[in-house]
Amino acid sequence: xxxxxxxxxxxxxxxxxxxxxxxxxxxxxxxxxxxxxxxxxxxxxxxxxxxxxxxxxxxxxxxxxxxxxxxxxxxxxxxxxxxxxxxxxxxxxxxxxxxxxxxxxxxxxxxxxxxxxxxxxxxxxxxxxxxxxxxxxxxxxxxxxxxxxxxxxxxxxxxxxxxxxxxxxxxxxxxxxxxxxxxxxxxxxxxxxxxxxxxxxxxxxxxxxxxxxxxxxxxxxxxxxxxxxxxxxxxxxxxxxxxxxxxxxxxxxxxxxxxxxxxxxxxxxxxxxxxxxxxxxxxxxxxx
Numbered sequence: 233x234x235x236x237x238x239x240x241x242x243x244x245x246x247x248x249x250x251x252x253x254x255x256x257x258x259x260x261x262x263x264x265x266x267x268x269x270x271x272x273x274x275x276x277x278x279x280x281x282x283x284x285x286x287x288x289x290x291x292x293x294x295x296x297x298x299x300x301x302x303x304x305x306x307x308x309x310x311x312x313x314x315x316x317x318x319x320x321x322x323x324x325x326x327x328x329x330x331x332x333x334x335x336x337x338x339x340x341x342x343x344x345x346x347x348x349x350x351x352x353x354x355x356x357x358x359x360x361x362x363x364x365x366x367x368x369x370x371x372x373x374x375x376x377x378x379x380x381x382x383x384x385x386x387x388x389x390x391x392x393x394x395x396x397x398x399x400x401x402x403x404x405x406x407x408x409x410x411x412x413x414x415x416x417x418x419x420x421x422x423x424x425x426x427x428x429x430x431x432x433x434x435x436x437x438x439x440x441x442x443x444x445x446x447x448x449x450x451x452x453x454x455x456x457x458x459x460x461x462x463x464x465x466x467x468x469x470x471x472x473x474x475x476x477x478x479x480x481x482x483x484x485x486x487x488x489x490x491x492x493x494x495x496x497x498x499x500x501x502x503x504x505x506x507x508x509x510x511x512x513x514x515x516x517x518x519x520x
Contacts, residue, residue, distance in 0.1 A: 251504040252449065253442055255481065257433030264424035265393050268418065271386045272410040273297035275402055280421065282400050291419055293402055295387040302310040311373035318366040326345040332356035348486040377444035394491040398494070419446075424494055430483055431463055433500050434478035442504055443481065445470060450503035451483070453492065462486040463500060 273295030280292040332352040339349035399422035402408070409418065431451055435443065447465040462485075469480035483491075483500065 236293075238420060251437045252501040253435055254502065255433035255435040255500045255502070256501070257498055258430060259492060259494050259496045259498055260397075260430050260432050261424045261426075262428040262430055262453070263393060263395065264398070265395075265423050267292065267389060267419060267421040267423060269295065269408055270409045270411050271297060271300065271383060272408060273300075273387055274407045275404055275411065278402060278404045280380075280391075280397050280400065282397050283436050284397045285395070286397060288391060290391045292389045292391055292397075295389070295408070297387055298389065299430045300380070304377070304384055306378040309467045311370070313375050314366070314373040315371040317337060318363070318370050321359070321363045321366040323361045325356070328352075328356040328359035359464055389420060391423055393423055394423060395404040398422045398424040411514045426493070427473065428465065429488060429492060429494065431479050431483040431485060431498055431500065433483065433498070434473070434476065435502075436480060437472045437479045439479050440468070440472070440479050443479075443502060447502050448467075448486075449483075449500055451485075451498050451500045452487065454497040454499070456489060456491055459489040459491070461492075463490045465502065 265368055275296075276296045278292075278295040280286060280290075286292070330347075332355065335349040335352035339346050354425045371401060399419070401418075402420040410422070443465060445465050445467065449463050449465075450460050451463045452460050463483040464486055465481055466484045467482040472479045
C-alpha cells in the first residue's frame, strides 16, 4: 500500500442492505365508545369534559325530565292503592274463612242446613280468589314502579368503559332527545381507551407478496420523530384500493412510546430481513 494512503476497511465488514416496505397512516383506538342517552331531558349537571379520565360507571352528566318524575309518582300511588286493596281483600278472606268454619260446625250439629254451610264455604273460596287477584295487581304495580325508577336512573349518564373523554358534545342546560328519537350522530360523549391502540397504514399493493401477519418493523410518529417504536403486522386487508393502488394493514404496537395518541400520523418500515445494526444501509425502500 503506497505511503500516505488511508487504509480502506474490507468490504466484508460493511452491513448488508436491509430491505423493508414503507407505509404511512395513523394511530387508531381499538376501543372507542359513543355515549348517547336512552331518555330525553334537559342537562342539569355536567361533570365530565374532554381529557378527563373516567372509570366504568362514573357519572358523566345528569338530565331532568319532569314527565318521568311525575310518572314515577303516579306508579308509586298506584302501588299504594294496590297494597290497600290487597290488605282489604285479606281481611275479607279471613272473615269469610272463619264464617265458613262456623257454618260447617253448625251444619254438623244440625243448627243450620247443609246448603247454608256450602254457601259459606263457596264465599270463603271466592274471597281467597280475590286475594290472589289483588296480589297479582300489587305485583303489576310494583313492576310499574321498578320501570319508572329505571327510567329515572337512566337520566344519569355514566361511562360505559374506562378511558379518557375524547369528545364532549353535551352542554349544560341543553335539551336532548332520547336515543330512539335522535339522529345517529347525536352523541353526548366519546370515550377512548388510550391503553388499547393500533396503527393502520397503507402500503403499495405491489408489496403485498412480501407482507404477512407477524412481520415486524419500526414506526415513527410525526409528532415524536425521536421516539421510534416496534410494530408487528396483525392483519392484511382482503381487498386493495383500486383508486389509490394501496393495501391497508393493521399493526400491533409492541412498545408504545410516551405521548402516543389516537389519530397521530405515523410512518412505518416493515423489515423483510432480520434487523441490522443501527446506521446500516437500507435498500428496496418502497411505499404507497
